[in-house]
Amino acid sequence: xxxxxxxxxxxxxxxxxxxxxxxxxxxxxxxxxxxxxxxxxxxxxxxxxxxxxxxxxxxxxxxxxxxxxxxxxxxxxxxxxxxxxxxxxxxxxxxxxxxxxxxxxxxxxxxxxxxxxxxxxxxxxxxxxxxxxxxxxxxxxxxxxxxxxxxxxxxxxxxxxxxxxxxxxxxxxxxxxxxxxxxxxxxxxxxxxxxxxxxxxxxxxxxxxxxxxxxxxxxxxxxxxxxxxxxxxxxxxxxxxxxxxxxxxxxxxxxxxxxxxxxxxxxxxxxxxxxxxxxxxxxxxxxxxxxxxxxxxxxxxxxxxxxxxxxxxxxxxxxxxxx
Numbered sequence: 001x002x003x004x005x006x007x008x009x010x011x012x013x014x015x016x017x018x019x020x021x022x023x024x025x026x027x028x029x030x031x032x033x034x035x036x037x038x039x040x041x042x043x044x045x046x047x048x049x050x051x052x053x054x055x056x057x058x059x060x061x062x063x064x065x066x067x068x069x070x071x072x073x074x075x076x077x078x079x080x081x082x083x084x085x086x087x088x089x090x091x092x093x094x095x096x097x098x099x100x101x102x103x104x105x106x107x108x109x110x111x112x113x114x115x116x117x118x119x120x121x122x123x124x125x126x127x128x129x130x131x132x133x134x135x136x137x138x139x140x141x142x143x144x145x146x147x148x149x150x151x152x153x154x155x156x157x158x159x160x161x162x163x164x165x166x167x168x169x170x171x172x173x174x175x176x177x178x179x180x181x182x183x184x185x186x187x188x189x190x191x192x193x194x195x196x197x198x199x200x201x202x203x204x205x206x207x208x209x210x211x212x213x214x215x216x217x218x219x220x221x222x223x224x225x226x227x228x229x230x231x232x233x234x235x236x237x238x239x240x241x242x243x244x245x246x247x248x249x250x251x252x253x254x255x256x257x258x259x260x261x262x263x264x265x266x267x268x269x270x271x272x273x274x275x276x277x278x279x280x281x282x283x284x285x286x287x288x289x290x291x292x293x294x295x296x297x298x299x300x301x302x303x304x305x306x307x308x309x310x311x312x313x314x315x316x317x318x319x320x321x322x323x
Contacts, residue, residue: 013025013040015078016042017078017081018044018045019042019043019044019045019078020043020044020045020046020047020079020080020171020202021041021042021043021049021066021077021078021079021172021202021204022041022042022077022078023039023040023041023066023075023076023077023078024040024075024076024077024078025039025040025074025075026038026039026040026062026065026072026074026075026076026077027039027072027073027074027075027226028058028061028065028070028072028073029073034226035058035061035226036058036061036062036065036072036226037058037225037226037227038075038227039058039062039075039223039226039227039228040228041221041231043202043204044202045171045202046198046199046200046202047203047218047219048194048197048198048202048203048205048216048217048218049202049203049204049205049217049218049219049220049221050204050205050206050207050212050213050216050217050219050220050221051204051206051207051221051223052207052208052210052213052220052221052222052223052309052313053206053208053222053224054208054319055208057223057224057225057226058223058225058226058227059176059177059206059208059223060100060176060177060206061226062223063097063174063176063204063206065077065084066079066084066091066095066174066204067091067092067095067097067174068084068088068091068092071085072084072085079091079094079095079172080094080171080172082094094170094172095170095172095173095174096164096165096166096167096168096170096172096173097165097173097174097176098158098161098162098164098165098174098175098176098178099161099176100176100177100180102157102158102160102161103161104160104161104164105149106148106149106150107148107149107150108148108149109145109146109147109148109149110132110136110141110144110145110147110149110160110163111132111133111136111146113149113160113164114128114131114132114136114163114164114167115128115129115132117164117167117168118131118132118168121167121168123167123168128167131167131169132167133145135163135166135167136163138163138193138196139159139160139162139163139193140159140189140193141156141159141160141163144156153186154181154182154186155182155183155186155187155189155190158178158179158182158186158190159190159193161178162175162178162190162193162194166197166201170201171201171202172201172202172204173197173201173202173203173204174203174204175194175203175204175205175206176206177206177207177208178190178194178205178207179191179207179209179212187209187212191212191215191216194216195215195216198216198218205217210308210309210310210313211309213234214234214308214309217234218233219231219232219233220233220234220237220309222237222312222313222316222317224316224317224319229316229317230312230316234309237309237312237313237316238306238307238308238309238311238312239307240312240315240316241307241311241312241315242307243281244268244279244280244281245279245280245281245282245283245304246277246278246304246305247277247279247283247285247288247302247303247304247305248275248276248277248302248303248304248305249275249276249277249278249288249289249292249297249299249301249302250274250275250300250301250302251274251276251292251297251298251299251300252274252297252298252300253296253297253298254271254274254276254295254297255295255296255297257295257296258292258295258296259271259276261295262276262278262291262292262295265291266278266280266288267280268280276292276297277305283304285302285304288302289302
C-alpha cells in the first residue's frame with residue numbers, strides 16, 4: 001500500500017487504511033468564499049454516511065473533491081487508502097457516482113445506457129451484458145428495459161442513474177442528492193433501493209431532507225457553511241435536544257383567558273392554531289392535561305413529542321433546514 005509522510009495539511013490525523021474514506025483538513029475555496037472548510041471525517045467500510053445540510057453548505061463540493069473531479073485548495077482525503085491528490089486514477093477505478101444532475105442518454109434504453117457506462121469503465125462485454133440486465137431488474141425497470149429513457153419519469157431516471165453508478169461494481173458509491181425533486185412516493189421507493197445496498201457498499205449520500213438522513217444513514221454529519229457542525233448516529237444527534245420534554249395538546253375552545261392561565265402556570269408555552277405546546281423539565285403528563293382541561297379547553301389529543309433530527313439540526317446550527 002502506497003504511503004506518504006503526513007504533511008502540515010494533514011497534521012493531527014493518523015492514516016487508517018481500514019477506513020473507506022478519511023479526510024484531512026479537506027478544504028476548497030472559490031475566490032474569497034470557503035465552500036468546504038477543514039473537513040475531517042472518517043467513514044467505515046460498508047457504512048452509509050449522510051452529509052445533511054442546505055444548498056450551498058458544501059455537500060456537492062465535498063463529493064466532487066472525493067471523486068477527483070475538483071482539486072482541494074488545501075488538505076486531502078484517502079479513499080480506500082489512495083490519496084485523491086496523488087492517486088486520482090486509482091480512486092476513480094474504485095468508485096461509482098450518481099450526480100445531482102442525471103447524465104443519461106435519453107435516446108438510449110436503460111440497458112443501452114448501462115452497457116455504455118460499463119464499456120467506459122472497462123467492464124468485460126459478457127459481464128456488462130449480465131450486470132446491466134440484473135441492475136435493470138433490481139431497480140424495478142425490467143418492464144421498461146428497452147424503452148427510450150427520455151420517456152421516463154424523474155424517479156425512474158434517478159433509479160437508472162444509481163444503477164449506472166453501480167455497473168462497475170464499485171466499492172464506494174457517492175450519491176449526490178439522489179431524491180432531489182421527487183414526489184414523496186418516488187422518494188420512498190428509491191430509499192428502499194438505496195437501503196438494500198447498505199453493508200454491501202460504502203455509501204456517501206448528500207441530502208437536505210431530514211427524513212432521508214434519519215431513515216437511511218448509519219451516521220449523519222451535519223454540515224454548515226463548509227464545516228461539520230455535529231456528527232453521530234441519528235439517535236446521538238437527537239439526544240442532544242433531550243434536555244427538555246415537550247407535551248403537545250390538540251384541542252379547541254382554547255380561549256384567551258384559558259391560554260393566559262396555562263402560560264401563568266408553565267414557563268415555556270407556544271400556540272399554533274388549536275395546538276398548545278408546553279416544554280420543560282420533568283413534566284407530569286397527567287397534571288398538565290388535567291390543568292388544561294380545568295381551564296375549559298377541550299382536549300382532542302395529547303402526547304409527548306419525541307425529539308426529531310430537525311430539532312437537533314435547529315439546536316446545532318440555529319437555522320431551519322428548508323427543502
